[in-house]
Amino acid sequence: MTSDLFGCVPGPRNGLADVPGLGVGHAECGGWPEGDGRADQGSSGVTVIATPAGAVAGVDVRGGGPGTRETDLLSPWNTVEAVHAVVLAGGSAFGLDATSGAMAELEREGVGFPVLGAKEHPDKVVPIVPGAVIFDLLVGSWRERPGAEEGALATRRALRAAELELRAAGAGEAPGAAVGAEADQRSEDPGSNAGTRSSCIGAGRGATAGALKGGFGQASAVFPEGTALAGHVVAAAVVTNPQGSVFDPTTGLPWGIGSEMAGEFAVYELSILGRRDEWGRVAPLNDAAIRRLVGCNIAGTKFPVPENGTGSASTSADPHGGPQTRSQGDSTPTRPSPQSQCNTTIGIIATTAPMTKAQAKRLAMAAHDGLARAVRPAHMPMDGDTFFALSLPASGECETDGTQDDGKNRPKLDPASITPMQMTMLSAVAAQAVERAIVHSVLAAEPMFDVLSWSEIAEHVGGVDAGAEVQR
Numbered sequence: 220m221t222s223d224l225f226g227c228v229p230g231p232r233n234g235l236a237d238v239p240g241l242g243v244g245h246a247e248c249g250g251w252p253e254g255d256g257r258a259d260q261g262s263s264g265v266t267v268i269a270t271p272a273g274a275v276a277g278v279d280v281r282g283g284g285p286g287t288r289e290t291d292l293l294s295p296w297n298t299v300e301a302v303h304a305v306v307l308a309g310g311s312a313f314g315l316d317a318t319s320g321a322m323a324e325l326e327r328e329g330v331g332f333p334v335l336g337a338k339e340h341p342d343k344v345v346p347i348v349p350g351a352v353i354f355d356l357l358v359g360s361w362r363e364r365p366g367a368e369e370g371a372l373a374t375r376r377a378l379r380a381a382e383l384e385l386r387a388a389g390a391g392e393a394p395g396a397a398v399g400a401e402a403d404q405r406s407e408d409p410g411s412n413a414g415t416r417s418s419c420i421g422a423g424r425g426a427t428a429g430a431l432k433g434g435f436g437q438a439s440a441v442f443p444e445g446t447a448l449a450g451h452v453v454a455a456a457v458v459t460n461p462q463g464s465v466f467d468p469t470t471g472l473p474w475g476i477g478s479e480m481a482g483e484f485a486v487y488e489l490s491i492l493g494r495r496d497e498w499g500r501v502a503p504l505n506d507a508a509i510r511r512l513v514g515c516n517i518a519g520t521k522f523p524v525p526e527n528g529t530g531s532a533s534t535s536a537d538p539h540g541g542p543q544t545r546s547q548g549d550s551t552p553t554r555p556s557p558q559s560q561c562n563t564t565i566g567i568i569a570t571t572a573p574m575t576k577a578q579a580k581r582l583a584m585a586a587h588d589g590l591a592r593a594v595r596p597a598h599m600p601m602d603g604d605t606f607f608a609l610s611l612p613a614s615g616e617c618e619t620d621g622t623q624d625d626g627k628n629r630p631k632l633d634p635a636s637i638t639p640m641q642m643t644m645l646s647a648v649a650a651q652a653v654e655r656a657i658v659h660s661v662l663a664a665e666p667m668f669d670v671l672s673w674s675e676i677a678e679h680v681g682g683v684d685a686g687a688e689v690q691r
């Protein structure tokens with residue numbers, strides 16, 4: 220997939236904040252009380268994507284070990300048409316309790332399905348909150364799992380972010396401006412301005428990407444003028460916690476590095492811009508960095524190296540010397556890597572394009588294509604990979620001049636008018652957004668809980684070298 224297939228560019232915030240109508244909030248377990256001003260310190264957490272006005276949603280669940288809640292109601296043939304939040308959490312099945320806290324917080328705010336009518340009984344609402352979890356119990360503390368309290372806190376933060384975004388939109392500011400500016404300046408807690416961040420935050424706190432530290436990553440894409448979807452946004456957020464590897468063992472680079480848009484990975488000093496030779500090949504990391512990476516389990520996966528260290532899978536996958544506990548020229552031992560049971564990648568796709576539930580289901584299915592490109596192997600029996608898709612058109616009404624009434628001059632669309640070609644475009648860009656978000660989650664991850672990060676290895680042995688030569 221080339222980054223300019225349809226000429227898309229990253230949105231202003233390069234994340235979910237580029238889609239009006241939603242807010243992102245995070246909370247970690249074992250952290251400090253809200254308002255304390257110190258970063259949360261737990262080894263697991265929860266991320267809530269709140270859509271107070273509701274959003275059409277779909278879901279696609281793959282892998283052999285899913286942990287989900289309220290996914291059946293998203294089937295196109297079922298009655299409920301809108302969801303009010305999506306919960307992504309750590310803690311395995313225990314973490315599903317965080318959705319109860321999210322529901323309680325939304326009910327307190329009057330957000331939900333009006334059982335007896337919105338005008339007659341506005342207090343009688345049932346929030347529709349599907350969710351999914353990753354298995355991270357063996358990272359950090361076994362007892363730290365997000366529950367109702369963390370789910371409620373993350374929801375408060377998400378609702379606050381959505382409110383700030385709504386205020387900014389009323390003032391004519393660009394999507395994401397509230398989260399990027401006002402919330403950054405005025406937030407008194409660490410999780411309410413995180414809608415623009417890719418890091419080990421929220422549900423990504425205890426995530427591990429193969430043998431390396433994973434996290435929470437985001438990316439967005441805006442269709443350019445002159446296309447059938449001009450101005451429309453597709454954004455992705457992913458909690459990267461797969462059993463498979465996130466990097467190519469022959470180069471040390473993330474599998475998804477080629478999905479980069481507009482040099483977005485330059486913030487990690489790894490943009491493919493300037494790293495290609497005349498044949499378009501990207502310069503690899505140096506041998507020491509590659510050897511260190513490949514020496515983590517079997518080629519960077521969560522599959523453990525056989526005790527004799529001579530497993531054929533490791534040897535064949537590693538052209539730089541096979542499995543080892545120390546990298547060449549480096550006396551630092553490779554730290555123990557995560558257990559193979561700590562798996563599952565979950566995420567969300569959000570778009571401004573109006574969709575039916577069936578179309579949202581198709582978008583969620585396409586998201587898994589991006590996962591399969593950025594993680595190899597993917598969808599294993601011990602994974603529970605799950606993606607949600609949300610449609611949040613900026614206005615329920617369309618102007619008669621053929622544009623949506625949202626100030627962005629987007630072409631008039633309704634779900635019935637989405638053509639197969641437009642659905643193809645949305646699906647392709649969604650897959651690429653997931654691929655990019657996974658790369659962001661890996662490159663932005665910090666080493667913690669005795670799990671190595673990609674950046675730690677690359678920096679420690681000088682792997683990211685602007686002068687690196689392309690291997691021929």
